[in-house]
Amino acid sequence: xxxxxxxQQKLEDLIIIMKKSGFLNDEKVESAIRKxxxxxxxxxxxxxxxxxxAPLSIMKNQTISQPSVVSRMTEWxxxxxxxxxxxxxxxxxxxxxxxxxxVGSGKVYSIERHSELVEFAKKNLDKLGINNVxxxxxxxxxxxxEESPFDRIIIxxxxxxxxxxxxxxxxxxxxxxxxxxxxxxxxILLKKISQEIIEVKNQPGYVFxxxxxxxxxxx
Ligand code: SAM
Numbered sequence: 001x002x003x004x005x006x007x008q009q010k011l012e013d014l015i016i017i018m019k020k021s022g023f024l025n026d027e028k029v030e031s032a033i034r035k036x037x038x039x040x041x042x043x044x045x046x047x048x049x050x051x052x053x054a055p056l057s058i059m060k061n062q063t064i065s066q067p068s069v070v071s072r073m074t075e076w077x078x079x080x081x082x083x084x085x086x087x088x089x090x091x092x093x094x095x096x097x098x099x100x101x102x103v104g105s106g107k108v109y110s111i112e113r114h115s116e117l118v119e120f121a122k123k124n125l126d127k128l129g130i131n132n133v134x135x136x137x138x139x140x141x142x143x144x145x146e147e148s149p150f151d152r153i154i155i156x157x158x159x160x161x162x163x164x165x166x167x168x169x170x171x172x173x174x175x176x177x178x179x180x181x182x183x184x185x186x187x188i189l190l191k192k193i194s195q196e197i198i199e200v201k202n203q204p205g206y207v208f209x210x211x212x213x214x215x216x217x218x219x
Contacts, residue, residue: 007039010051014067017053023068026075032101033071038064041094041124060114062209064092065156069206073177074098076189076201077152082106084147086169088140089156089211093121093133099154100125100133108133109147111140113212141213143169150174157211158185167197175200179208 011034018024024033039050042064046056055063074095079085079102090096090112099108110133112118118137125133136144140155141163148169155162155178162178170176170192179185185208189201 007037007051011038014051014053018068018071021068024071024075028079028102029071029074029098032074032098033067035101036094036097036128038067038094040127041092041097041121058092059116059120062091062114062117064094065208070095070098073154073156073187074102076177076187077154077175079103079152083151084149085109086143086147086150086153086166087111087156088143088154088166090121090135091117091156093124093135095154095156096121096133096135097125097128097130099152100130103132106132106151109136109144109150110134111136111138111144113137113139139213140211141165145169152176155179155211156208158182158208159211162190163213167192170197179206183207 024030039047042050042056049056053067055066058064081104083103083106085099085108087096087110090110096108096110115137118135122135143165149171150169151171151174153166153170153176158179172192174192176190180188185206186202186204187206190197191200
C-alpha cells in the first residue's frame with residue numbers, strides 16, 4: 001500500500017524531526033517507518049494528523065503511540081531477522097507491523113485486551129498483506145507460555161514493574177523493553193544473562209496509557 005503525495009511529504013518532515021531530535025538513528029528502523037504507513041493505522045477522524053509526532057486517539061480510550069517513541073523502543077530492542085517477538089498492547093498494530101517488517105522470516109505475537117482493537121489491528125495488518133503476526137485477545141501480563149521463549153519482548157503500556165511471567169518467557173540473551181512507573185514513566189531496557197535480569201538502559205520522561213489486567217482493573 002502506497003502513501004499518497006500529501007502523506008509522503010509529511011512522512012519526510014516527520015523523519016527529519018525524529019532524526020534531528022535523536023530519536024531515529026538506525027537505517028533499518030527508518031526503512032521500517034517508511035515502509036509501514038501510519039495513516040493506515042489510524043481512524044478516519046485523525047487521518048490528517050497521521051504524520052504528526054504525537055500519540056493519537058484510536059478507540060476504547062487508547063492511543064497509537066508517538067512515532068519518536070516507537071522509533072526509540074524499536075531501536076533499543078535491536079531486532080534481528082528471524083527473531084520471535086512478543087508485544088504486549090497491540091493498539092492499532094502500527095508498532096506490531098514495524099516489528100514484523102524487521103523480523104522478516106521471524107514471527108511477532110501481540111496481545112491486546114480489547115476485542116475491538118484486536119479486530120482493528122488485524123484489519124490494518126491485513127490491508128498491508130502482513131502474515132508473520134499473530135494477534136491474541138487476552139491479558140498481556142501473562143504472556144504466552146506455550147510460545148516462549150521470546151528473543152524480544154516489548155510492553156507498550158505503563159506498568160509498576162515488569163510482570164514476572166514476561167521475565168520468565170524471555171530467552172537467554174533476550175531483551176525486554178517497558179515503560180515503568182506511574183506518571184511519568186521511565187523507559188527501561190532489560191537483558192537476561194545466565195538467568196539473571198540486568199538493566200541495560202533507563203531513561204525518564206515518557207507517558208503511556210496504563211497496562212491493565214487482573215491487578216489494575218479499569219476504573
Ligand atoms: N503501540 C501501539 C500502537 O502503535 O498503536 C499502541 C499501544 S497503546 C499505547 C497500549 C495498548 O495496551 C492499548 O491498546 C491497551 O488496550 C493495551 N493494554 C493495556 N493493558 C493490557 C493488558 N493487560 N493486556 C493486553 N493489552 C493491554
